[in-house]
Amino acid sequence: MERRTLPGRLSWQFGTVIATREETTRAKSITLAVPHWRGHQPGQHVDLRLTAEDGYQTQRSYSIASSGLEAEQITLTVERLDDGEVSPYLVDELRVGDQLELRGPIGGYFIWDAQMGGPLLLIAGGSGVVPLMAMLRYRAAVKSDVPTRLLYSVRTAEDVIYRDELDHLACHDARLEVSYTLTRTQPPGWTGYRRRIDSALLREFAWSSAQYPLVFVCGPTQFVETAAENLLGLGYEPSRVKTERFGPTGET
Amino acid sequence: MGENKLDGNAAGGILQEIFPLEMTSVLTTCARCGATKVVAELAVYIHGMGMVVRCPSCDNVLIHVARIKGYYSLDTQGVYMQPIDTAI
Numbered sequence: 001m002e003r004r005t006l007p008g009r010l011s012w013q014f015g016t017v018i019a020t021r022e023e024t025t026r027a028k029s030i031t032l033a034v035p036h037w038r039g040h041q042p043g044q045h046v047d048l049r050l051t052a053e054d055g056y057q058t059q060r061s062y063s064i065a066s067s068g069l070e071a072e073q074i075t076l077t078v079e080r081l082d083d084g085e086v087s088p089y090l091v092d093e094l095r096v097g098d099q100l101e102l103r104g105p106i107g108g109y110f111i112w113d114a115q116m117g118g119p120l121l122l123i124a125g126g127s128g129v130v131p132l133m134a135m136l137r138y139r140a141a142v143k144s145d146v147p148t149r150l151l152y153s154v155r156t157a158e159d160v161i162y163r164d165e166l167d168h169l170a171c172h173d174a175r176l177e178v179s180y181t182l183t184r185t186q187p188p189g190w191t192g193y194r195r196r197i198d199s200a201l202l203r204e205f206a207w208s209s210a211q212y213p214l215v216f217v218c219g220p221t222q223f224v225e226t227a228a229e230n231l232l233g234l235g236y237e238p239s240r241v242k243t244e245r246f247g248p249t250g251e252t
Numbered sequence: 253m254g255e256n257k258l259d260g261n262a263a264g265g266i267l268q269e270i271f272p273l274e275m276t277s278v279l280t281t282c283a284r285c286g287a288t289k290v291v292a293e294l295a296v297y298i299h300g301m302g303m304v305v306r307c308p309s310c311d312n313v314l315i316h317v318a319r320i321k322g323y324y325s326l327d328t329q330g331v332y333m334q335p336i337d338t339a340i
Contacts, residue, residue, distance in 0.1 A: 009272035010265060047265035058300075061262045106264040108274035109292035221257060243293065245259040 010103045012049060017098045018073065023161045027079040027127060028091045029065060032100060033072060040068040042134035043111035043216065043244075046076070046104030050086055060086045063131035063218070063244075064105065067138035077161060079127035110216065110244045114139065118146035118214055119207045123197070123227050125153050125219020131244065132218060133162055136176070140169055149177045151205050153197055153223070155184035179205055197223070199230045209235035214242075221245040260294040263305055266317055267291070270324055279334035285310035305331075 015032030023029055042064075049059040066075035080091040094100075112120065112135045120139075122132040129152055139148060154160050160180060170178040181193030181201065193201060207213040215236060217227045224245045231241050260276055267275035276292040287309035294314060295306040305315035307330070314331035317324060 010268045045261070045264075059265075061258075061265065103265060103269075106268060107261055107276050107292070108264075109277040109290055110261050221259075243259065244261045245257075246262075 010047075010106070012101050012103045014099045015074070015102050017094060017096050017100065020094065020096060023077060024079075024159055026091070026159070027077055027161050028094075029075050029077045030090065030094060030100075031066075031073060031075040032102070034074055034102070035072060037072045037074065038105075040064055040074065040105035041108075041111040041113060042068055042138040043131045044068075044105035044107040044134075045131065046074065046102045046106065048076075048086070048090075049101045049103075050089065051101070058085055061106070061246075063134070065130045065133050065137075067134055067141050068105075069138065069141050077127065077130045077133070079161075110218070110242050112138075112214070112216060114142055114144040114146060116214060118148060119211055120146050120148040121206050121213045121215045122148065122150040123153075123215065123217040123219075124150065125197075125223035125227075126155075126159070127161065128217075128219030128223070128244070128246065129161055130218075132216060133166075135216065136166070136169060139176075140173070145175055147175045147207075149179070149205065149207065151179050151181065151197065151202075153181045153183060153219070155182065157182055157185075157187050157190070197227050197230070199233060202227070202230050203234060206231070206234070209237070212237065212240070214240050216242050216244075218244040219246070258296045258298060260291040260296055260305065262298060263291060263294070263296045263303060263315075266303060270317070270326060280314060281332040281334070282307040282310060282312050282314060283330050283332060284312040 015034040018033045019031040021029040045061045045063045047059050047061050049057055051057045062076045062078055064074050065077045078087055078090045080087045124132050166178045170176050183196050186194050217224050224243045228241055228243050264276040278291050281288045287307055295308045297304045302318040304313055307314055312330050316327040
């Protein structure tokens with residue numbers, strides 16, 4: 001059957017891996033050259049489809065980490081789930097020159113652009129930092145001065161993705177504040193937060209609800225629900241708290 | 253392959269394959285309990301054959317998509333979708 005491709009209807013295409021970068025022992029960034037990529041908005045994702053030799057197909061959604069301002073390329077950051085079907089292949093096996101089938105960009109809810117203003121509060125659990133990183137990279141690239149705070153929860157210091165880049169961005173931008181909470185173990189001398197996100201931590205770090213902040217929360221389901229409930233409890237406007245959940249990956 | 257609980261952001265790809273529109277920001281109302289949410293806020297279970305979208309308030313099935321032999325079967329009886337902006 002002949003298929004027509006309507007404008008806006010998604011179709012699958014191939015991208016070629018042009019670079020990979022180990023972010024942590026479990027997370028890897030994969031940069032793909034994607035011909036005719038129309039660009040994307042920070043916060044959007046792609047679907048990847050893998051096909052086995054016997055024809056079995058499986059697909060997953062991965063957030064885009066790059067700003068959307070690069071021509072015909074995207075960067076994804078993928079964290080390996082040890083019992084995963086797709087992520088171990090992407091993190092451990094994929095090489096430069098390989099092709100990946102993808103479609104996108106997808107999403108219009110969990111996106112931020114500079115016109116949406118702020119102040120902006122970004123709350124990440126584990127690899128939930130990926131779409132928030134796209135927002136921060138875009139924000140830096142367009143030299144937005146929207147006051148922004150990122151609160152990033154992970155188990156240990158070794159699990160922090162983009163640590164150097166985040167610290168560099170925060171160091172050179174008085175309107176960007178980045179704070180980590182390490183929920184399981186902390187290195188000697190750690191002065192940051194050391195517990196799971198709760199109401200008291202948010203009250204201390206987050207903007208006051210009177211400032212009418214715009215919030216993006218991304219992480220595992222339970223993490224997102226806890227953070228969002230606490231923000232609503234602090235008087236945040238529900239329509240300005242946007243959430244994105246991904247599958248169970250344990251605690252963050 | 254087990255079910256994987258996600259949210260409606262993850263449904264965007266499959267829905268945009270069926271409707272030529274950005275669907276995650278479409279407003280929906282549950283036909284059972286009346287909860288009104290955008291698609292991105294709904295509970296989504298992806299399985300090998302497609303996906304089930306449920307109301308996060310009452311668990312009612314809102315949308316069921318199954319892919320069978322290259323065709324989609326779409327059931328949206330559980331949900332009322334607000335007028336969709338087709339200007340994309």
